[in-house]
Structure formats: structure tokens, C-alpha cells
Amino acid sequence: MGIARMAQAQGSAPQAPAPYTPPPARGPFTAAVDSLRASTVPAWFRDAKLGIWSHWGPQAVPRQGDWYARFMYVPGHPHYDHHLKHYGHPSEVGYKDVIKLWKAERFEPEALMDRYVAAGAKYFVSMGVHHDNFDLWNSRHHRWNATQLGPMRDVVGDWSRAARKRGLRFGVSEHLGASHNWWWPSHQCDQFWPKLGVAYDGAKPENADLYHEPHNTPYLNRGGDWYTTNPKFHEIWYRRIIDLIDSHQPDLLYSDGGIPFGEVGRAAIAHLFNTSVRRNGEMQAVYNHKALGSGEFIREVGVQDVERGVLEGINPLPWQTDTSNGDWFFSEHDRYKTPAQVLTMLCDIVSKNGNMLLNVVQRADGTLPPESDRLLTEMAAWMAINGKAIHGTRPWKVHGEGPTEAAGGAFKEDTAYTPQDIRFTTRDDALYALTLGEPKGVVNIASLRSGNAHESRPVRRVELLGAGPVRFRQSAQALQVDVPERLPSRHVSALRIAFA
Template structure:
């Protein structure tokens, strides 16, 4: 997507035009090739403060992940086009060196004068979200906080004199005021840092581009750089609940398992170890009970798993979160195709019934606001959760979690069980809802959450048949019905 003779202005315009035709394909490829797989092992944290925080996080169920950086300016896929892997699509006439210069040069054009973190936080609150993960630094190395480790940051450019130039601080503050848990996304790989991608060598793929075994002092500088940046985030940006570490190929070599191989780039023969024990100790001294999510690096620093752009096939008995985009892209892309609110609600219900949480991805515009279609979609999701959130928040998985299009969860604080029936968003509400697991206790009532009133039901041959009230049948646009009841004892 680069032709060196074009001016930046024409190039950005061209990128915006191409987004209608090319970017959806690139983004789809990115989701298929650049995603993190899910770990197959899990280790419960030993620290009681971390266990307590983890259980609190498991009650929240629904969060927002915000990707925002240089890539918002042309409206292109986040960071990945800097990478020379065979799944990446750039203009066939482009010069890779010139492309990188252009991309790094976007720092001169990133001036989000309408930056409005309060709008973002209000949209998340209106959606019924309970926690935030914000990209303080993506793989491209551009920092959305006022780090002292590099000048490649939002506070060193046209936005530097804005009162809210230290973007991450104001994002975290805005979401704290709305009562959300706070998470800092941080990319372990840093493609701009000369200690990760050494300018002396080419940059063939996502990995560091020199043999660490031959240049240990250079890697030691990268480890210190990483430690210092995370320390800044943990000490200077208020109370933190989650340190969400991306780029799972940066890891000790001995932790590389079969599920990690074949991500689009081979794992090198040397260890890209950044000393997570030291980072975790420092971070938790500053932020007691901090959840650390070292994605796909199973062990004591992956406090919950993060399957990306998918929902696991079956229920899992340990903490996890599906991180899924609202549109096709993680960051801002003009005219991105958004999922319907019904689709998101259906995914949320399935995720929660399988024991997880949903982290929904959105991208603010280069000016600094969430696009109105995104805000509207989030509000629609929140409207459903205001009525039915009792069946989502503060719940835990139940053994019989699905019967057809009906999913089940149990309250974490009472004996209540909830049945959530997915409805066809384009079809009529059925006259009856049926399931064949979780039979109500004899003589007990089943309450429809949207009305607060009990509904008529029968049990025949261990099948529960709910009669949906006629008024509910006539209502349009309801993506799911939620019922509360007490299950019969075994």
C-alpha cells in the first residue's frame, strides 16, 4: 500500500480508498494468520491476592479492548504490514524500505485533536462493559503514553502540546471514573526498537532479527527497555488490574509448544526471553494482585487464556476470554462492517455459558473519537444487558450448559440458574422455548427477566416447555430471552 513518489496526503487518501476494496481482505488474512492460538495448559495462580482479583474479573464478563495508534491515520491494519511474511499484502510495486519510512513517518500526521476518552468510557458503560484493555504500545513500537525510553511516542509530535497528550493516562482515568477495571495492553515485540529489530539487518518476519546467542548484550538492552516501559505503566498511571501482554512469540524457548509453531513465522533457534519473573515481581509490587496475561505462554504469568477471534468449541473449567472485534478490524478502518448487536449478544451468551468473558474490540478514529455507528451498536448491546444482565454478570458455568439454542449459567452468589434462549434476529419470537437439561425444582417458578413475571411451563419426558407470553412474541428486535429458576436437586 505504498508508492514512494506519492505525497503523504495522496497516500493516505489512497489508503482510504483502498480500504473499500483491499483492506477487508488484508484484515481477514490478519485475523486468520496473525492471531494467537489458545494455550492447551493452564496453571492457577498461587498468590491469594491474584486469585481474589481473578475471581472479581470473572464476575465482569464483558470488556472493551481499544486498538489506537499510527495505523488509525491511514485506516489500515494495525502494525502488521511492517512485517515481511508471506501472508502480508502490500502494493506489489512498493519498496519495503520506503514503506517502513512512510509508516514510521505517520507520527508527524497523528494529531487527534478531538481526542475524547470520556466518550469512549461512556460508550463502554452504556454497552454494559465492566473492564477495559487499552493498547499502550502495539508491535510497531509507537507508544500511546509518555515513556522516557523512546521519542517514538504520542507526546513527541503534533499532539505534544495538547493538555491530554499523555493519552493512556486520560484513557485510564476516564474509564476508572465509570467504574471499570483497568487493563494495559503492551506488546512484548517492538519493531521500532533497535534492540529488537537491529537496523544493521533486514527484518524478515515478526521475530527479532539477530541471533541473541551471538549478541547477548544487545538483547539485554531490549530486556531493560521492556522492563522500564512496563515499570512506567505500573508506577505512573494509577491503579491497574490487568497487564495484557501481546506477542506470544517473544518467550523462553523452552515454553514453545506445538500449538505455538506455524503462526506465519518460524520460531527462531534462540530464546526471546524477557525475564517475566522479574517483570511480574516488579509489577505486582506496584500493583498488588495484578492479573498478568502473557498470552499463550502457559504457566504462572498467563492468569487467563485469550482465544482470539473465536469462541472455544466446548466449555472450559479455567478462566479465559474471547477477544473478538466488533467489525473486521481491531483498529479504525473507514466503513468497517460491524457485527449486529444481536450477533454480539449471542456470542456473549455462548462465551459466558462456556465459562469465559468477551473482550470486544473497537478502534477510535484518527481524530480521537469512536465512530457513531460503533457507539450506536454498543448502546444496543447495553439496552439488552440493562434488562438481562443478571443472567450474565456474576455467573459461573454449569455442567449442562447447552440444549439446542438455549444456554445455561448459574449465579455465583445464589442458587439461581439462568436459561438464555437465542432468537433469530430476523425471525418471529417463537411461541415456546424448550430444553432438555436443568429441570426446574418441583413446584418452582420460572421468571422471564425482561418482564419480571413468571411464565407458564410444563415438563414432559424431562423436556421443559416454556410458553412465551403473547406480548413478548409480538415485540421485535429481541436477540435473546433470559429466564431465572431453581434447578431440581439430583
């Protein structure tokens, strides 16, 4: 009997495993908080304003939406019922078998990237790995990856080449940090006949590198935590994220949560920043993380990400909303945002010093559903006329005016704006006023009334983008602008205002 087993036999608690210590940093940034705080957000991100995200992978195959891989192991959930009906019981046919059905046979990244550029994207983000623990690149440390199963291609690499060919900055998203606890249901079993007590395929030892070794730490909505304290998984996470960074040299890395695992996560950020310095001669990388749930949130490190929501007012630091035009993965039951909803939300975000990272839903085969196709078409038409009021802009002295204000915080994005809601941006000494709706007759801008507290210079010229100069009057109540009956663009109109 070894010493450890003797200690346990005598009633003492087993020793906790030693924490994983990542390798020392190679470059000016280290895992120390103060070192990472010395980073600044690069100008390219502040100028970009709009990124397109491909939140895409095997979970699109069943056409049931987000978190299919998890909830197919939760009896009573619609995903479980769907899986039982269409694929079989999860003790026999599990998520590992769904992965093999993802062929991406009509995936054309070059053609899609042309659509994204036309729609106004200045950066593109590829899913790197979702909570399902399936890597979308030629992963050195994980056999469950897209070059070995499913599409049999390096999806991240294909996206990277298409984006960079068109001058876009390229990013990757990692959701791997939560995977260990997220997969907990796959280790369980039914509590009823005819499969009472029959373990799901996630409990089988031969599948442990996909579903993780069985453990008793459920995801937080069942009393557990988003991130595991298991140092063995910390090392797995670190090695794979470093491989993702080294393989594809992203300009942006997104983590779905706070910074994972303390020093381990901060070491990965330092590696991202240091590789950017070596590649560019200066730090040009962005790290996204959330002030939500588990992990560290350090406001001065990288860029705060707000899932499906906005911040209130003009934030002094650049930030980002991540959202989708539908569910995160394709669902045949989806309810999609309209182009008007996406564009008005974008204008509100930009007026507050933020960026929008927009997932455009794809089917499993790589094609776009009609709603995504329509969104990109209408965004391209709008950006061709109004893009100069978005790209390269900065906030004004106030973000906007009008009867409608979005609530601040995550998961609060169902705001219905009116043409009387106006948002401001500035560029090249001009002020842009964006109406969050299609105006009729006269646009009244109270913030620019004569004698206002924001701008002492009188208005010299007002131009409706896409139509040219328009008549205006500056009174004690408002700047009143006459707009033509036929507007040059739908959804949002942009006025360029010059001062004497």
C-alpha cells in the same frame, strides 16, 4: 587488535551477549514460576465478564486496517500500494511520518467511557504500545510516544482517569515484545525499479530507536520468531513495561503472545503483582497471555487469552476471549460484526467461565464509525434488561445445549447460532437460560426435563427478564417455556429459572 577481534580473525565464533538480568523483586512474588503460580485470579475479573478495549493508535490514520506499519514495507501487499499512492515511497515517507498525522483531534474519553459503561463493560483496557513501537503514554525511556508526537497527550492516562472515575477496573495492553522482529521489513528495500536497492527509512541509523537496529531475524511467517533472543531488546522491553506499570498502576496487563523472554517477562509480571499488593493490601491484578506462538504459556499464571475464538466447554480456570467488532485498526474496507454476533458470542463465552475483551473500532480522530456506534447503542439496550444474567455469574453444571457448538481455539469465531442454542449461567441460586437468537412461541430446554441429571429440584418459577413471569411446563422431554410474541430485548432472551 582487541582479544575479541583476534579471536574472530582466527576463526572462532563471537561470544553471544550475556542475557539481561532484571532487578530483584520487591514483594511476595518473584520471577520464579512456582511463585507466580501462587497467584489467584481476583473476584473482580470473574464477576466482570465484559471489558472494552481501545486497540487504537497511529495505524488507524491510513484507514486500511491492522498491521499497516509492517505491511507498508512489503511490496505486493495492499498496504504498500496504498502507502505509495497516498504518501510516497517508504524510503522517503515512512511510518515515522504517519505517526505525525495521528492527531486524535476529536478524542473524548469521558463521553466514550459513558457509552462503554452503558454497554455493560466492567473493565477497560487501553492500548499501551503496539508492535509499531510507539508508546501511548508519557514514556520515560522512549522519545517515540504520544506526548511528544501526534496527539501530544497521554492517551493511556486520559483513558485511565475516565475509566476509574466510573468505577471500572483499568488495564493496558503491550504488544512490544514482538516489535523487534515484526519491524524487520522496514530495514529492507525494493527489489525492482525504479527504487531497486534503495533502503527504506527503517534502515537509517537515526531512526533505529523506532524501527530497531537492522537485523536478520524476520518475523515467524518468514522463518523467524515472534520474540527476539536479543538481550539488549529484552532490557528495553523490561524498562518500558515497568514504566507503563508504574505510571498508570493497571489492574490488568495483556501481552500479545506468550510470556516474553523467560525470566525477564516473569519479572515484569511479578512487578505487576507486587505493586498491586502494595496498592490494595492484596493481589488484585490480572495478567493475560496466550497459549499461541512464542514465549512461555503457564496456565496457572494469570488468565489465558484466546484471540478471536473460544475454549470448548466449561474451563476450570477463568479465561478471556479478545476480539473486535471489526479489524483491529480502523479500515474503510471493514466488515463489522453485528450486535447479534457480539451478544451471542458473549453469552457462549460467559457460560464457559470466560470473559470477553471487546475492541470497539475507533477512527483515527477518536470518533466511532456508524457500526461501532450502533453496536454500543444496542448492547446498552440489551444490558439494561439482561445484564444480571451476565455480570457476577458463574457457569452451571453444563454450559449449554442446542444444535450449534463453537469450535475451540483461536481465530474460529464465525459461529452462527440459532434460538434453539441455549447457554446457562448461575447467580444467587437462580439459573439463567439465554437463547442465542430471538425465540418464538415455546422455548424447549432439554437439560431441565423432569428427572434430569443436573437438578433434582422441580422448577418453581420462570421469568423472562424484562417481561416478568411466564408460563412453563416441565415434562419428560424438556422444560417448555411460553414466551410472548413481543420480546423485551433483541438478539438474545434471558430466562431466570428458580427451583423449589
